[in-house]
Amino acid sequence: AQKITQTQPGMFVQEKEAVTLDCTYDTSDQSYGLFWYKQPSSGEMIFLIYQGSYDEQNATEGRYSLNFQKARKSTNLVISASQLGDSAMYFCAMRERQTGANNLFFGTGTRLTVIP
Amino acid sequence: GAVVSQHPSWVICKSGTSVKIECRSLDFQATTMFWYRQFPKQSLMLMATSNEGSKATYEQGVEKDKFLINHASLTLSTLTVTSAHPEDSSFYICSAARGQGSTEAFFGQGTRLTVV
Numbered sequence: 357a358q359k360i361t362q363t364q365p366g367m368f369v370q371e372k373e374a375v376t377l378d379c380t381y382d383t384s385d386q387s388y389g390l391f392w393y394k395q396p397s398s399g400e401m402i403f404l405i406y407q408g409s410y411d412e413q414n415a416t417e418g419r420y421s422l423n424f425q426k427a428r429k430s431t432n433l434v435i436s437a438s439q440l441g442d443s444a445m446y447f448c449a450m451r452e453r454q455t456g457a458n459n460l461f462f463g464t465g466t467r468l469t470v471i472p
Numbered sequence: 473g474a475v476v477s478q479h480p481s482w483v484i485c486k487s488g489t490s491v492k493i494e495c496r497s498l499d500f501q502a503t504t505m506f507w508y509r510q511f512p513k514q515s516l517m518l519m520a521t522s523n524e525g526s527k528a529t530y531e532q533g534v535e536k537d538k539f540l541i542n543h544a545s546l547t548l549s550t551l552t553v554t555s556a557h558p559e560d561s562s563f564y565i566c567s568a569a570r571g572q573g574s575t576e577a578f579f580g581q582g583t584r585l586t587v588v
Contacts, residue, residue: 391577399563401516401579447515451577459506460567460577462515 359383360448362463369438370471376423377433377466379448385409387453390431391460392420395445404446407431435468443470475499476568478580485556485587493551493583495566501546502568507539510563510582519564522549556587 361380369375381390392404407415407424415422423432435442445467449460475498485491495505503524508516520541521529528541538560540552549568553560565582 393579399510399565399582399584401565401567401582403576403578406576459518459521460516461518464515 358463359452359461360450360463362448362466364466365464366467366469368469368471369435369442371440372437374434374436375438375468377435377446377448377468378430379432379463380428380430381448381450382429383450383452385452389451389453390422390424391449391451392422392431392433393447393449394442395447395465397444401447405433438470440470440472443468476502476566476578476580478566478583480583481581482584483586485585487557487587488555490552490554491556491585493553493564493566493585495549495551495568495580497547497568497578500568500570502549502570503546505543505549505566505568506577507541507549507551508565508567510565512563516565519551522551522566524549553585556585558587561585561587 359382388409390407394402405415405417405420407422414424419436421434445465447465448463451460477496479494505522507519509519510516518531519534522541522543524543524546530536543549563582563584566580567577569577
């Protein structure tokens with residue numbers, strides 16, 4: 357089964373508006389971490405925000421925030437006040453503690469296009 | 473912040489030759505590094521986990537004799553694509569974390585390999 361599911365292959369948002377990118381995950385671990393990365397056309401992976409499974413507060417980092425719903429196993433990324441430079445691929449990822457490893461499982465990504 | 477440097481950023485090689493890609497953690501020691509592969513418009517797929525001072529752990533379906541990984545020091549892991557073929561053309565990207573359970577995973581800039 358897919359560990360990370362991103363159901364939106366592409367999203368459009370008007371500049372200065374907010375946009376929500378969806379991500380659901382599947383794990384039997386009690387302890388895990390959820391990550392969001394931005395990948396511009398250059399290919400580098402830019403870390404945006406992290407949510408731990410035991411964190412009670414939704415993570416926020418500048419214009420990025422997470423809508424973390426543990427019972428639903430979802431961690432949607434909200435980008436507020438979109439900018440043209442936000443146009444990129446966005447990947448949701450998870451790290452499970454049970455595996456004892458530090459590797460991340462990635463979703464298939466969402467391509468965000470910000471319209472002027 | 474922590475930085476992971478990957479070199480080269482792109483390489484073109486002839487079919488049958490070998491290519492070495494380096495991944496360095498610049499300001500922290502990484503006992504474990506990860507090598508991912510990304511096909512166009514697809515997600516990152518973990519190829520192998522590189523362990524300092526021991527053999528790498530390969531994911532199912534990844535040929536360890538073709539993708540040689542060496543993690544000789546706490547700041548350097550190398551991936552060598554041996555006897556490259558056109559189907560090996562892809563984007564290869566490494567990542568490292570400061571330690572187990574780190575809330576961040578830092579990625580290199582990626583290497584775009586084209587085999588002609």
